[in-house]
Amino acid sequence: MNLSKYFKGAFLVMLASLVLSACATKKVGNQIQGDVYTGTDTVEYLASGVPDRVFFATNESVLTTASRDTLRKQAEWLRKNSKINIVLEGHADERGTREYNLALGERRANAAKDYLMTYGISGSRISVISYGKERPVDSGSNPLAWSKNRRSVTVKAN
Amino acid sequence: MIRFFNLLLVIFFSFFVKANALIEVDITRGNLNPLPIAVSPLSLDSKSNQELQKIFKKKNIGAEISSVVENNLKTSGLFNPLNKDAFLQKPDIAHLKPRFEDWALIKAQALITGKVKFQDEKLRVEFRLWDVLAGKEMMALAFTTVPTNWRRIGHIITDKVYERLTGEKGYFDTRIIYVAENGPKTKRIKKLAIMDQDGFNTKYLTLGNELVLTPRFNPTNQMVTYLSYFRNLPRVYLLDIETGVQEVVGDFPGMTFAPRFSPDGKKIIMSFAIDGNSDIYTMDLENRIVERITNHPSIDTSPSFSPDGKYICFNSDRSGYQQIYVMKNDGSNVKRISFGKGLYGTPVWSPRGDLIAFTKLHKGKFYIGVMRKDGSGERLLTENYYQEAPSWSPNGRVLIFYRETKSDSEGKGFSAKLWSIDLTGYNERLVITESDASDPSWSSLLSN
Numbered sequence: 001m002n003l004s005k006y007f008k009g010a011f012l013v014m015l016a017s018l019v020l021s022a023c024a025t026k027k028v029g030n031q032i033q034g035d036v037y038t039g040t041d042t043v044e045y046l047a048s049g050v051p052d053r054v055f056f057a058t059n060e061s062v063l064t065t066a067s068r069d070t071l072r073k074q075a076e077w078l079r080k081n082s083k084i085n086i087v088l089e090g091h092a093d094e095r096g097t098r099e100y101n102l103a104l105g106e107r108r109a110n111a112a113k114d115y116l117m118t119y120g121i122s123g124s125r126i127s128v129i130s131y132g133k134e135r136p137v138d139s140g141s142n143p144l145a146w147s148k149n150r151r152s153v154t155v156k157a158n
Numbered sequence: 159m160i161r162f163f164n165l166l167l168v169i170f171f172s173f174f175v176k177a178n179a180l181i182e183v184d185i186t187r188g189n190l191n192p193l194p195i196a197v198s199p200l201s202l203d204s205k206s207n208q209e210l211q212k213i214f215k216k217k218n219i220g221a222e223i224s225s226v227v228e229n230n231l232k233t234s235g236l237f238n239p240l241n242k243d244a245f246l247q248k249p250d251i252a253h254l255k256p257r258f259e260d261w262a263l264i265k266a267q268a269l270i271t272g273k274v275k276f277q278d279e280k281l282r283v284e285f286r287l288w289d290v291l292a293g294k295e296m297m298a299l300a301f302t303t304v305p306t307n308w309r310r311i312g313h314i315i316t317d318k319v320y321e322r323l324t325g326e327k328g329y330f331d332t333r334i335i336y337v338a339e340n341g342p343k344t345k346r347i348k349k350l351a352i353m354d355q356d357g358f359n360t361k362y363l364t365l366g367n368e369l370v371l372t373p374r375f376n377p378t379n380q381m382v383t384y385l386s387y388f389r390n391l392p393r394v395y396l397l398d399i400e401t402g403v404q405e406v407v408g409d410f411p412g413m414t415f416a417p418r419f420s421p422d423g424k425k426i427i428m429s430f431a432i433d434g435n436s437d438i439y440t441m442d443l444e445n446r447i448v449e450r451i452t453n454h455p456s457i458d459t460s461p462s463f464s465p466d467g468k469y470i471c472f473n474s475d476r477s478g479y480q481q482i483y484v485m486k487n488d489g490s491n492v493k494r495i496s497f498g499k500g501l502y503g504t505p506v507w508s509p510r511g512d513l514i515a516f517t518k519l520h521k522g523k524f525y526i527g528v529m530r531k532d533g534s535g536e537r538l539l540t541e542n543y544y545q546e547a548p549s550w551s552p553n554g555r556v557l558i559f560y561r562e563t564k565s566d567s568e569g570k571g572f573s574a575k576l577w578s579i580d581l582t583g584y585n586e587r588l589v590i591t592e593s594d595a596s597d598p599s600w601s602s603l604l605s606n
Contacts, residue, residue: 059475059479061434094544094562095522095544096519097460097473097504097517097519097546097547098371098372098546098547098596099372099416099429099459099460099473099503100457100459100460100473100475100480100503102371102385102392102413102415102416102431103415103429103431103436103457104457106412106413106431106434106436107431107434107435107436107457109434110434111434114434128412129390129413130392130413130431134346134369135344135345136343136344137344138567139342139343139344139565139567139568139572140565140566140567140569141543141566141571141572142567145567
């Protein structure tokens, strides 16, 4: 969830010190941009070239440029496969209170839903579920793991 | 299903001797100076013992009941139960007439004695509380109940002693409902579980087939409201503990979550999320009327009524971040009350009405704290890597919450446990559970 601006400061300091020193953690820096996961470790594909998930910054439900790109690919794939319905599963990381995270997951999945709808996908084909922090994909307790867990995953419903 | 609330409790005689210079325990100052107290094993005649051994397979139920009392007193942090090896007087004789010099010699200031008898298939327990220094009886009570309730007798004795010595109601004859957890972090299995306040008599109310979260008791402890992912539809449910009957609360076209009962038990207050927005609603359990309480594009959740039912505290990110707000029960007069550094969540109103407990997140650390209902007097009780969701003991003196530990990239090192802490910030304790545990909720006193 929700430490974003508090955390961001600390994170920038951390990044700065990383640049100055280590290489081992440089990989982390390459996989997170401004707190959003940009790697592909956990990503699965709905079809060739169509990633199934988008990632969010701490406490945010704003879609990044990369997320919008992914969702446009999903929209295109959904237009071609008009019989497929989907579920958008919204998730939060473990650094927030359970109840708030349920709401945050719902907000994230709906951000993805709204974007798909503006690209012509009917709302009747999309259902939304939030898992809050209940279903992390990475069980680590570190900023990289948390960034992978702040996500909305598009899953075929039929 | 499980029948929990079938205690036949008869108070036979009850008289309080008012006298000067009797012992008192100040519960507002933490456990700096716990009162030395001797809990003499309850005496048990050999005929009763023979018959009771057939029922329990316990060597001496009198000693077992007194160790329930002893453990309760110790966990309260306010009492220091003395080692039995040092006791000079036999239990039966001490119960008739304690030789106060003997008890004073081992530095006991208070003494509990008692007697157990098995008669007409029932357990008859009497006990006395003595002021050792004044050489006086402070209280004498007797109870009759079915033998299987023997642990509850221990809890009720503790409540009576606590009340007599602190001047406030106890919290020992109570239960905790919580979520029992098992399995890897990515596929956690969660079940509703209920246990006595001291961790005994754990019963599981769901099988773990679906994810369940945030159970909370109604004021009479017979119903529980919680979130279930039954058929992958996260909705607030109502469960009757005695009959096992469950039902969905209301007919909402989206996720409902964060439920709690109103103080009169007639309504459930909860959040309903749709189209990316969570607002607070109530549903009347009698006439099923649903009312919308907040209407704001932010996330409004974790609502909790004041004990008089007139106000609601809740959590909202309408300022940009999670903060605590208070409003009237119709949703008017919304006021932000948390202004410290960091984020605030899970506000829950004290049963005394004066304080609100909360979770705070600041600089990567989680705190359990309390503030007055106007937001003043913020006090942080405990800091940790991750902890949240405080729930009050019925007397408003202790908070129970859950704490998670950090895990490595394989998920190793992760645990979720229940902890309790006094309102004073002292006496932080692990609450023993059979498995990992989270989302605790404290019942009210089962017997008054």
